[in-house]
Amino acid sequence: MTTTALVTPAAELVARRVPGRSLEAPFYVGEEFFALDIEAVFARSWIFAATEAEVPEPGDYVTVTVGPYSVIVVRDDDEEVRAFHNVCRHRGARILNEPRGSVGTIVCGYHHWTYGVDGRLLHAASQEPGFDPTCFGLRTVQVRAVAGLVFLCLADRPPADFDDFAAQVTPYLAPHRLRHAKVARQVDLIEHANWKLTMENNRECYHCAGHPELQRCYFPLYNFAEGDVPPALRPTYERFLQADAAARAAFESLGLPYAAVEDLVERPTGFRVEREPLDLAGESFTEDGKAAVRRLLADFPTARLGHLGLHLQPNAWFHCAADHAVTFSVIPLAADRTLVRTTWLVHADAEEGVDYDLDALTNVWEVTNEQDAVFVARAQAGIGDPAYVPGPYSPTESQVEDFVRWYINRLSAYLQEGP
Template sequence: MTRQAVRLQSGLQTPLQIRLQRSATSNPIEKEKEEHSVIDLAHVRSLLEARRSGHSLAGDFYTAPALHELDIDAVFSNEWLFACNVAEIPHAGDYVTLDIGKTSVVVLRDKDGGVNAFFNTCRHRGSLLCTEPQGHAKRFVCPYHQWVYELDGSLLSARQMPAGFDRDAHGLHPVHVEVICGMVYICIADNPPDITRFKAAVTPYIAPHRPERTKVAYSETLVEDANWKLVIENNRECYHCVGNHPELLATLIEFALPDDPRANRDFQLLMQEKTALWDSLGLPHLPADGGTEFRCIRLPFHRGAVSFTSDGRPACKKLLGDFTEPDIGSVRMFRVPNNWNHFLSDHIIHFRVLPLSATQTVLKTTWLVHEDAVEGVDYDIETLTQVWRATNDQDATLVAHNQRGVSSKGYRPGPYAPSEFMLTNFADWYAGKLATYLEGLPSRHAPIRLAMAQA
């Protein structure tokens, strides 16, 4: 596991702290080669046909470089992906970049305060424009031959090009953007799937927390030694929590549903009390109908706890939105394929997952507080981040061990426990996405190259 932690203060995009650490649990599995993988589609189809719902996936889905590229093509290149919160790009010219396989995208704040996204490649000869994960620019200047682009993607100048060169025809290629309560989603497909159902369903839950009126208090990036699906699966269940997450379970109740059959009488009474409070405050709490695509629900903390802190007290004195009551539980929101979140009364945590290779995943965690909160007065970084930084470290070790295990010749898919119903949902969704994608490809037994290179 590699960690890069960047501390941001007062909304600034300049890193105040960068920390790199190599974990003792580094994955010894040989790193994949960089050339295009060759995949036997008949083999993938046979794996999907042999899959049993309610069981983990076959080992190749977690380990094969060719299937990693298939995931990029079939899933990440065709789905809406969480990119950032607008608080990460508060000023005109602020930008973040993210890599979707070999495709780099830049997301930026334009001069009018809107959010744009473009393929991060110069229209001259294809060089990367922005080479850092985040930054600020009045205009984008290609480092190779200094073509200059405005924040709206239009080409401003291209030195030494001949008379008659059409600058209007050489602006940056746009990427689809949707901003939902300050959360920025992007899609690099030509024809993105409909996101309106998701937007309509989750907005009533998260809008009261005002994510768009926050600032970044702290952000860290972990490179975890596991396939992205193992990282998602680990998050989608708390079966492992009692044996691995003491800091988290000091405040978090592991039950995933209000009527969880494992719940005891104390939890049932707590739910009755909290639902009455939430109803009086006009806060939705019943599970949103997201099928296998997304999940959104409000659940309580342990009695007496109001936040993800070691003692359960608020991590930030200045509450979000118009909240005056800190004890409102948390909204847990997840959306395939790359994001989960916690919305509390005093802070928000976004988690963003992006595949790096078949056996490595980039997890970015961002803690946000009220835009007017003052560090050292309203909150301190250690109290705010302690629980989930510990949890992230513990999970990184767990998924690295999981990756080692599914790479073994002795691995066979195993059954999910009843409490792991969200893993069944995820695996069913994933298998369905691959099956649909493969329907549009040649039905032949000969290996083919995945179309990763742009024409």
């Protein structure tokens, strides 16, 4: 079967994208591209939706909104994570209207059609003889749980590379036992910028001088080649070399995989995973680098294990230390507004006020997120200025280029294949 490529102003902009330079303004400010991003990227990719710790018991649910789509992520009575479109099979009413909660059954508040947490229609009053409830269960959404992280795909035929992604990242994630963690805090931040600016900002540390709290514990050497490290960062680089050698020895002694695995551009489920040292005490994302939680996530013999970093195209990144983990999800709300949801996970039995101080646990990333929100809002304002023209990426922004290439590939595939 042949398909006809869609020829639109958006398609022309996609086709003329110049490698190594930022995207043209319409990609960030135009309503056409916002709608295209939802359909071509978010509705066709595996996206990070939640952690299993957010739905620990049968009947626990969260709702996830992506453009016009609303999805229920729920744990069923067999303790499996399920996902359904949040649309009643009667006349289409939204069923669950809260961001999270717990239910015995899923009941539409309009005409009280009632569904099990497995999606089956259990009750629909006043139907004609012969009505078959098995034909009116909730419409399912593809969902996968990987080492405690929940991913969903809205497409009927999701990208087939997810099994390979899961197989490669599970050995890195599994030692942290995220499936058995609990949520210590979750913070939603609205950034006044396009979602791509949020993701691009995360993919480089060219701007990390603007994160003094993070720079205390995190080596700001992201994507620097040895010969490109500026003089001001040479002392930091020398500390990194010493910490890296010690960290590699520790990882190997514990059998923890640490080598970088990177496939960010060509595959639909682009990702990068690596275990690296942290600065100062080397234990956690705190201002002194010491563990913020006395009870570690798993049975690690030491807290000095740096951090595991995972990036996923198009909407997530993760940091796992020995004592806690932090997940970040990015959801487009409008062409110039983006939801960044940050979730801190700790051992299920860790007690606030006993094993950890909540503010000390979350401070570094909360402050960093707020700083990033300012940076991307400034970028959005500048890109909306008629004087804006795409500028060149520096060598340390190679993963920004990787993200943009991945994004252009996804749009090109959609425009070639059609909806």
